[in-house]
Amino acid sequence: MTPYEYLKETAGKRMDELFKFLQFPSVSAKSEHKKDMLDCAAWLTDHLKAIGLTARIYPTGGHPVVYAEYTADKKAPTVLYYGHYDVQPPEPLELWKSDPFKPVIRKGNIFARGGTDDKGQVFAHVKGVEAVLKAAGTLPVNVKFLIEGEEEVSSVSLPKFIRKNKKMLAADIVVVSDTAQYSSTLPAVTYGLRGVVAAEVMVSGPNRDVHSGSYGGAITNPIHALCAMVGQLHDKNGKVAVPGFYSRVKPVTKWERKQFKRLPFNQEAYRKSLGVPALAGEKGYSTIERTWSRPALDVNGITGGYQGEGGKTIIPSWASCKITMRLVPDMDPTDVSNKLERYLKKIAPKSVTLKIKKHGGAPGVVVPMDGPWLDAAGRAIKVGFGKNPLFIKEGGSIPIVSDFKTILGLDTLLIGFGLHEGNAHSPNESFRVVDFENGCRTAAALLFELAKVKA
């Protein structure tokens, strides 16, 4: 019996098991679900044991980590799977068509909180491993599962856990299925993510809100100062104007530019779906290049003075804004943060007081396209989904992926089985049955393909 035949035969049982996994309201953000979190972790640990792995629960400062492993052959490559068993809060409940924790299948979709993010996706790997183990009696690679319970609350405990357990987590490659396919008909491997780093800017003027009639024209209005500064964060060509911002940014390669051009992408449909009069960005780059392979700087919020109905004739005491920068590989979050701070200090008028709060960040990551790992992932998807995947990037950030790189020295394969339409973080989250099944087959195939890499 092949693993694929095993998967076919056990499809019903497997769906029942996934439903059980989905029924735990493992909402990490809410303390009232602490016991549900523990129950879910215990069930998952038992399940991993039942399929033949050694598994245990590791307590952390927050919700526990589930860890499991199977050592087949010390000379074979070791694969570290990362996923999470916690889910987003389901609210607003009134917008759900069915109970978020009572999974149902409607029109080929499994509806449940955590369906695609990330229980359904990580479970496909568990089932792929099970299929190979049951069919072959062993695995072609060594596997380790690291399934955390705090992904939806910024993975607060995980970096420390990884640092403390470097030896236990040692591997050759990380596999994560927590992204999406390119579209409902185009599976994909995501080989790059942008990093992110945040800062807050506070500009202070007079020690109280003052009358704009009495003082207007005599002191610098903090809103004017802040706006003038924000206005100088980009130049006329849409480039970030912070000196040295691009110093470590490598040009978009010819190969990548060619790949991106091949992707089905309807610029006009994209513009319409956003409702903007025109797209805009860094001169000389396409929309896909701008969001996947070029860094960006965005003010996420700005506030100052009177914002209610009508008017209030004041010069406010202060104005502030929140900034995030999206980084491409080789850009260092701290370095970029410092450059922003230096620039803002330089351009701030001397007639206001400037305070900058720098937050931590994560660098961008990319899996080398010339390495063997992506090829292996591509071949596995071909087996699982019946077609070659696209190789894509993602403008957003998964900070834990850079922790794997910096702490464990490992690249990560991002193989998304879900869809953007799967409503992760929204009501009526769903995961297509066909994608779950194709995902399980891909997961099984991946074990064999990864085994070839070191061979």
Added chain:
Amino acid sequence: MTPYEYLKETAGKRMDELFKFLQFPSVSAKSEHKKDMLDCAAWLTDHLKAIGLTARIYPTGGHPVVYAEYTADKKAPTVLYYGHYDVQPPEPLELWKSDPFKPVIRKGNIFARGGTDDKGQVFAHVKGVEAVLKAAGTLPVNVKFLIEGEEEVSSVSLPKFIRKNKKMLAADIVVVSDTAQYSSTLPAVTYGLRGVVAAEVMVSGPNRDVHSGSYGGAITNPIHALCAMVGQLHDKNGKVAVPGFYSRVKPVTKWERKQFKRLPFNQEAYRKSLGVPALAGEKGYSTIERTWSRPALDVNGITGGYQGEGGKTIIPSWASCKITMRLVPDMDPTDVSNKLERYLKKIAPKSVTLKIKKHGGAPGVVVPMDGPWLDAAGRAIKVGFGKNPLFIKEGGSIPIVSDFKTILGLDTLLIGFGLHEGNAHSPNESFRVVDFENGCRTAAALLFELAKVKA
């Protein structure tokens, strides 16, 4: 008996009457005080009748207007007094040292809501007229009192009332005591006010807040667009950069510049009291010139995106700000508003949608320094306060003063008996007994001085 002797003799009775006037909680902003407003207006009308004027209450769409007059000699000049019997809400009550509507004298100050704004000040004119009438049996000028009940709610009904009663209100000069002396030892005549005009700016981007990771770099962030626009509202020399903004602005005259330099003004104390690192404004002008004789533009509030604790990685759907411009004489509010709109439309990126809401405004006003009215006011203050007044301006606006100019064609003498320290609009509002007494004497003297103008 002279009017001044009369005032001296009746000081006790006069203070009792002022206390009665101050006891009405005539809070125009709150509907629960509607009856108090009517009671206060009735009391004031009766009082004006009692001192020998014809008086009546005029209903309006809102709180009634109290009108009184005395015709002495049709050939004599006619003086129109403007004031208001309504007061600001007294809240927060816990910060008052005594009941805001139970006047008390502590250390030479009358503490009560409305003490200085404006019951105490307008009552000084009522008492000045009474003193002259009692002492001389008639008045050297004709007088008209227009005392409204909606000044603290933007004089909503008054412009219409003035337009409807142009003939009744016809006069040669308006007298208003609703400003302040320059300091506690320096009485003043205010001969100019800045006008004001307001606008709101809304910049829209994507049709919803979008993820700054996925979209950052591909669309124009409405906050960036708005900030860049606000950043272009002033040039490097602190001038307003709206084309044509200064086209009707006359230069500060040599005479005025000289007068302002003579005023006791401590730049460093001013800076310290505001807590700013440095003063700043239009190059080539002093602080007093910047606030009294030059126009200004201020953003009173700005808002957009996420403003709570922590961060949220979005590009917001929109950003907006509220703007007011302070105008000097000859600048037309509508014209300036249109220029701002034209400029903003020109500099807005084509990748966002811009909406501008223009509000009404009032032009700046100035009483000609070469006319006889200011001289007359100066001489009256010399009689009342024992020293020559300073001639000053004010950066704020009293829109009704421009209505007197535009509807009735009349200049206004702004003779403030109060002090900036009198806490108008704040808890523990007060009016110095000595300023009330000097005000009454000034009011009496003013009748004789104004009578000389047409003589």
